[in-house]
Amino acid sequence: MSKKRHGAQMDKIDRRQFLKQVSMLTGFTLTTASWSAVLSSCAKKSKMLTLFEQDFGFASRKNLLLDAKNFYAIVDELTEVIIPITDTPGAKDARVVDFVDGMISVVYGKRDREFFLEGIAHTDSLARSMFKNAFVQCSEQEKIAVVKKLEQESASKQNDFFEKIKGLTIAGFFTSQIGATQVLKHIDVPGRYETVPYAEIGKAWSQ
Amino acid sequence: MSNAYDAIVVGSGISGGIAAKELAQKGLKTLILERGRKVEHVTDYPTAGLQPWELENGDQVSAEERLAYQKQMRTGYTIKNSTKHWFVKDTQHPYQEKKRFDWMRGYHEGGKSIMWGRQCYRFSDLDFEANAKEGIGIDWPIRYKDIAPWYSYVEKFVGISGQKEGLAQLPDGEFLPPMNLNVVEEHVRDRMKKNFKDRILTIGRVAMLTQPHNGRGSCQYRNKCIRGCPYGAYYSSNSGALPVAYATGNCTLRPYSIVHSLIYDRQKNKVVGVNVIDAETKQSYRYFAPIIFLNAGAVNSTAILMNSKSNQFPNGIGNNYDVLGRYLMDHHFLVGAQGWFPQFDDQYVYGRRGNGIYIPRFRNVKKNDQDFLRGYGYQGGAGRAAWWRGGPSFGKTLKDHLSKPETWNMNLMAFGECLPYRSNRMTLDTNKTDEWGLPTVTFDAEFKENERKMQKDMIASAVEILEAAGAKSVRPNTTGSYPGLGIHEMGSARMGKDPKTSVLNKWNQVHDAKNVFVTDGACMTSSACVNPSITYMALTARAVDHAVNSLKKGELS
Numbered sequence: 219m220s221k222k223r224h225g226a227q228m229d230k231i232d233r234r235q236f237l238k239q240v241s242m243l244t245g246f247t248l249t250t251a252s253w254s255a256v257l258s259s260c261a262k263k264s265k266m267l268t269l270f271e272q273d274f275g276f277a278s279r280k281n282l283l284l285d286a287k288n289f290y291a292i293v294d295e296l297t298e299v300i301i302p303i304t305d306t307p308g309a310k311d312a313r314v315v316d317f318v319d320g321m322i323s324v325v326y327g328k329r330d331r332e333f334f335l336e337g338i339a340h341t342d343s344l345a346r347s348m349f350k351n352a353f354v355q356c357s358e359q360e361k362i363a364v365v366k367k368l369e370q371e372s373a374s375k376q377n378d379f380f381e382k383i384k385g386l387t388i389a390g391f392f393t394s395q396i397g398a399t400q401v402l403k404h405i406d407v408p409g410r411y412e413t414v415p416y417a418e419i420g421k422a423w424s425q
Numbered sequence: 426m427s428n429a430y431d432a433i434v435v436g437s438g439i440s441g442g443i444a445a446k447e448l449a450q451k452g453l454k455t456l457i458l459e460r461g462r463k464v465e466h467v468t469d470y471p472t473a474g475l476q477p478w479e480l481e482n483g484d485q486v487s488a489e490e491r492l493a494y495q496k497q498m499r500t501g502y503t504i505k506n507s508t509k510h511w512f513v514k515d516t517q518h519p520y521q522e523k524k525r526f527d528w529m530r531g532y533h534e535g536g537k538s539i540m541w542g543r544q545c546y547r548f549s550d551l552d553f554e555a556n557a558k559e560g561i562g563i564d565w566p567i568r569y570k571d572i573a574p575w576y577s578y579v580e581k582f583v584g585i586s587g588q589k590e591g592l593a594q595l596p597d598g599e600f601l602p603p604m605n606l607n608v609v610e611e612h613v614r615d616r617m618k619k620n621f622k623d624r625i626l627t628i629g630r631v632a633m634l635t636q637p638h639n640g641r642g643s644c645q646y647r648n649k650c651i652r653g654c655p656y657g658a659y660y661s662s663n664s665g666a667l668p669v670a671y672a673t674g675n676c677t678l679r680p681y682s683i684v685h686s687l688i689y690d691r692q693k694n695k696v697v698g699v700n701v702i703d704a705e706t707k708q709s710y711r712y713f714a715p716i717i718f719l720n721a722g723a724v725n726s727t728a729i730l731m732n733s734k735s736n737q738f739p740n741g742i743g744n745n746y747d748v749l750g751r752y753l754m755d756h757h758f759l760v761g762a763q764g765w766f767p768q769f770d771d772q773y774v775y776g777r778r779g780n781g782i783y784i785p786r787f788r789n790v791k792k793n794d795q796d797f798l799r800g801y802g803y804q805g806g807a808g809r810a811a812w813w814r815g816g817p818s819f820g821k822t823l824k825d826h827l828s829k830p831e832t833w834n835m836n837l838m839a840f841g842e843c844l845p846y847r848s849n850r851m852t853l854d855t856n857k858t859d860e861w862g863l864p865t866v867t868f869d870a871e872f873k874e875n876e877r878k879m880q881k882d883m884i885a886s887a888v889e890i891l892e893a894a895g896a897k898s899v900r901p902n903t904t905g906s907y908p909g910l911g912i913h914e915m916g917s918a919r920m921g922k923d924p925k926t927s928v929l930n931k932w933n934q935v936h937d938a939k940n941v942f943v944t945d946g947a948c949m950t951s952s953a954c955v956n957p958s959i960t961y962m963a964l965t966a967r968a969v970d971h972a973v974n975s976l977k978k979g980e981l982s
Contacts, residue, residue, distance in 0.1 A: 300819040308824075317483065324487045365819055384819060388827065392812035393477040401828055402811065406476065408646040411776035413608040419773050422811040422830040425477060425648075 282331070283319040289338050291354045293318050293383075296341060299365045300387040306401045309391050317390030318383070330382075337379030341368060398424035430456040432716040432972075433699055435684045435729065438536025440945045440961040441720030442662025443579060446669050447969035448716070449676035456712055457670075458682040460704060460721075461532035464539070466663040470653025472507040480506050492516070499527045499910065503540070508651050511540045519865055521854060526868035527909035528724065534678060535663040536722065537912065538958075540651050543631045543659050543779070544804065545585045546955035547576050547596045551790065556951050559798055562752060562845040563921045565950045566931035569596070575963040583660045583962065584638035586780075587630030595785040595802075595955070602635045603628045604644075604780050608772045609807035609833045613782075616894040623787040624890065629780040629804065632660035632959075641665070648777035659779070679712075681705045683861055684721065687733040687742055687941060688713075696733075696742065696938045702861045715981055716940055716972050720965070723753075723946035724851055727917040728866055730928070730935070730943070731853050743918060743928040743935045750852055752845035752919055753868075754952040756911040757876045758838060759904040761803060762887035764896025766833040773809060773830060781806035784837065784890070786954055788882065797878035801841035801954045803887060809833055835896060839883035842954040844875050845916055849908070870908045880905060913957050915946030933968040940981040944968045 283290040297309035297318065309315075322334045344367055345353035349360045356364065365380070372380035391397040398404040404424040431453035434444045441457065448455040463469070472480070484505045486494070493514040494504045503512055513530045520528055531537050550569040557564035573596070580599040589597040606614065606628055614626040633650075634643045641657035641664055650659050657664035670676040681704040688698040688711060698713035719726040727750055731741035743749050781804050788800035809830035816826035849870035857865045884901045891899045908914075921927025924936035929948050935941040944965035946957060975981050 301824050302820055304821055304824060306824075306828075320482045321485070324489075325482050325485045327488045362820065369818065384823075385815070388812055388815065388823075389483050392827065393480075393483055395476070395478040398477055401824070406647065408776035411607075411646045411774065411778040412605050413772050414775045416771050416773040416830075419775070421828055422809075423777075424811065425777065 281319050282323040282335075283315065288342075288352075288354075289335065290315060290319070292338050292342055295354050295361060296338075296365070296383055297387040297390070299361050300384055301391045301397075307396045309387055312391050312394035312396040314387055314390040314394065317394065318386045321386055321390075334379070334382060337377070337383065340377070340379060344368070392424065428710065428712045430454045430712065430714040432456070432718065433458060433712055433714040434718045434720055435699065435726070436460075436536060436720040436722060436945070437534050437662050437667060437678060438720065438722060438945070439538040439541065439662065439958045440965045441536070441718070442538060442666030442670070443962045443965040444718040444720055444942075444944060444969055445676050445678075446666035447966050448718070448973070449670040449673040451969070451973045452673075453675060453716070453973065455670070455676040456714065457667075457676065457678040458684055458699065458701060458712065459534050459678055459680050460683045461534065461680065463678065463680045464534040464653075464663055466657065466661075466668065467653070467655050470655060471510070472652045473649060473655050475507060475652075482506070496520075496527065497529060499907075500529060500912075503529065503651075507649075508540070511651070517860065519857070519859065521857065521865065521867040523867060523869035524871050525907045525909075526870055527907055528866070528868070528914070529909065529912045530722065534667070534680065535661050538661040539653055539663065541661075541912075541958060542956060543633055543650065544783075544956040545580070545583070545587075545598070545630050545632050545959035546783070546785075546802075547598055548572070548953050548955065548960055549594050549596050551594045551786075552951060552953040552955075555799060556845075559793070561798065561951075563919070563923070563926050563950060566920050566922045566927075571931075572960070572963050572967065575967040576959065579959065579962040579966050582639065583632050583665060583959070584634045584641065585630055585632055585959070586628075586635040586644075588627045590625060590627050590785070592625070592785055594790050598630065598959075600630070601638060604631070604633070604635060604778055606782065607774050607807055609766045609769050609835055610782050612766065612769070613807070613835060613890070613894040617784075617890060620893040621787075621890070623790065624784060626782050626784050629783045631780045633780060634658050639665075644779070646776035646778055648779040650779045682710075683863070684729050685709075685732065685861075685863060686729060687717065687938070689733065689735045689737060689742065689938075691735070691737065694737075696941050699729075702863070704861065707861060716976060717942070718965075718969070718972075719941065719943045719947075720945045723914045723917055723949075724866055726943050726945050726947045727851060728853060728864075730918060732864060738937065742938050742941065745937065746925045748919070748926060749928050750917050751847050751850040752916045753849045753851055753870050753908070753914065754843045754845055754916040754949065755870075755908045756840045756913045756952060756954065757843055757872050757880065757906055757908075758840045758911055759906040760880055760883050760887075760902055761805065761836065761838040762884065762891055762899055762901045763805075763834055763836040764891040764894075764899035766807065766835060766896060768895075769833045772833075778806075788879075788886075795879075795882065797875050797882065798844065799842035799875070799879070799954065801839040801879060801883050803837040803839050803890075805836040805838045807833055807835040835891060835894075836902075837887040837890060838902070839880075839887065840911065840954055840956070841876060841879045841883055843872060843908075843952050845919070845951060846870075846873060851917055868909070872908060913946065913952070915949040915952060915957060918943050918947035919950045920948050921950060932971040933964060934971075939975075940972075942968045942972055 294315040297314040301309040368380040402424040587600040588603040644658040685700040733742040784803035786800035853864040855864040918928040920929040
């Protein structure tokens with residue numbers, strides 16, 4: 219499967235398809251009202267997440283990454299570069315790698331999964347060619363440089379792996395209990411709806 | 426005999442629930458035939474209390490499982506781990522499309538009343554008179570005054586929160602206190618008042634409680650409605666009508682009961698019961714009653730009539746004049762506009778409101794002055810997106826960005842009226858049967874010129890409203906929808922005055938079989954532009970009243 223085709227497909231992605239992907243990702247009830255709000259607010263950045271193709275081959279195992287230990291470690295590091303620990307927890311704390319594993323093993327179709335696995339291997343080979351080191355052995359700065367390279371490849375439409383891993387990391391992190399409750403503000407049963415000063419909340423709501 | 430009842434109701438969704446409740450409360454021994462499983466309020470909402478992190482794989486279904494839901498997935502928001510149990514598997518319940526038709530179904534006690542959008546708007550005489558005035562389709566056999574008391578009756582039971590606005594084209598109802606608009610919605614409302622004489626913005630009128638009502642709790646603003654509400658805060662058959670029906674001691678529900686057809690008795694010259702196939706055992710059963718209500722959902726109620734063939738009715742009951750299955754309608758939507766309101770970024774919201782704004786129809790209200798007939802209303806709302814909007818680059822920059830909400834965005838999405846076209850139809854394919862041996866449905870329907878012209882105005886006016894309200898970077902949304910996606914399918918067994926051009930009379934009785942009532946979406950003579958469920962409920966309560974009065978007078982025997 220050509221990497222170029224992926225880039226071209228992203229250009230063509232329409233809002234409806236994007237909406238579909240986002241609403242599938244968010245894991246919330248989207249009523250017509252909130253649904254359209256999501257639609258509109260996402261429209262301008264419609265390149266963020268490309269998940270599904272009409273391809274429904276599926277994996278027989280639930281933890282492909284876990285089974286391929288070096289891939290698991292690469293993704294664990296990669297997600298942490300995308301959402302690092304700061305004064306709040308990061309992707310590793312939230313075990314985003316396990317979310318990614320479930321997504322590519324169970325939710326992704328065959329082509330997307332293969333593309334994704336290729337992307338992981340590609341990340342490692344970038345590290346080896348740039349720094350003569352396996353990605354997981356690279357320093358923080360080196361890992362960031364590798365991910366910058368991935369980002370450039372995505373921006374120039376050579377390979378949108380970066381957008382995919384970024385989309386999965388964001389979704390996995392902010393739907394995790396750690397991301398939702400320690401980085402964002404989460405409330406299960408609000409009990410009321412009203413306008414409040416932003417300063418009273420001070421962060422984005424988790425959902 | 427044990428399979429004889431005073432009344433049979435086919436289907437337990439938004440209209441079947443009301444039919445069963447009304448019949449049972451009037452003392453009739455009532456049998457509900459539900460083709461799916463039982464769903465007990467609260468107990469059978471398995472995902473209602475789950476947090477985002479408790480939903481496997483970000484709530485997305487597996488690639489393997491998606492294979493079963495290829496058509497139900499077309500909404501984009503319904504087939505998730507938290508909701509898939511409310512929707513049929515297309516592999517098990519196939520249908521054909523000569524033209525694309527997105528037929529969304531839930532086969533279980535409560536039907537789509539569990540997953541509905543909860544928006545409730547009354548039709549007005551602008552709607553009831555339009556066909557006659559414009560020479561479109563046929564005239565409705567009723568007017569607003571005929572249904573108004575029944576709207577009030579069901580609204581008081583259901584509990585609708587909303588704001589009275591005094592509009593002729595969108596009559597006020599029996600409202601509980603309205604939900605709140607947020608600061609941007611209030612701003613747009615106020616600017617509209619200044620900028621337009623003919624347009625207002627109001628909070629959505631929804632079957633969601635803003636105070637305890639009839640033993641149900643008020644909305645907790647979780648916005649997890651589609652999973653089933655443990656507070657009973659939105660109306661469903663399960664939280665509302667069915668418990669009341671069962672409490673009378675007069676009503677029972679038989680699950681896994683697929684109604685195959687109506688039983689026509691030649692000697693008595695009337696319909697006496699229904700043929701049922703048990704969905705699990707595939708055994709056939711017959712149930713008998715002097716009153717039968719079809720509330721299986723517009724398409725399925727129509728299919729039952731079509732499949733009720735006999736020497737007397739070779740094309741099915743209600744189909745002597747090739748009207749049945751035609752004039753199928755759905756609202757067209759998914760167009761509008763959105764824009765940004767950064768001046769309010771020092772404000773945010775508390776809570777998640779499963780409701781939005783409503784801008785009532787303003788086109789062709791006083792007179793027809795557009796290049797299309799009828800009109801549309803806008804739904805939508807303002808909000809600030811969170812992490813799902815995405816962000817720049819990666820690392821701390823990205824994390825910090827997504828830790829804050831996006832700028833306020835306001836979205837308007839139109840729902841437009843679809844005219845009744847003879848060529849828009851469903852038929853039964855007897856060569857393609859399902860696993861119960863029932864013929865499957867084939868759709869052949871499309872939006873046409875009037876809808877396309879209206880769609881242009883739906884987009885242009887949304888842009889105009891937002892720009893007049895001072896929105897930044899207003900962008901049109903031109904996506905559009907295929908018939909069915911509105912999940913307001915209706916009209917395939919329409920009401921009318923003349924048996925040659927309609928299937929049902931003004932009391933929702935089949936012209937040819939007066940003890941058979943159809944009070945779901947199939948009965949609609951025109952679609953208006955408003956969400957139709959409360960109209961089905963009002964027509965149902967009205968029809969039951971007539972049915973029971975007629976039965977007492979001996980008019981149905």
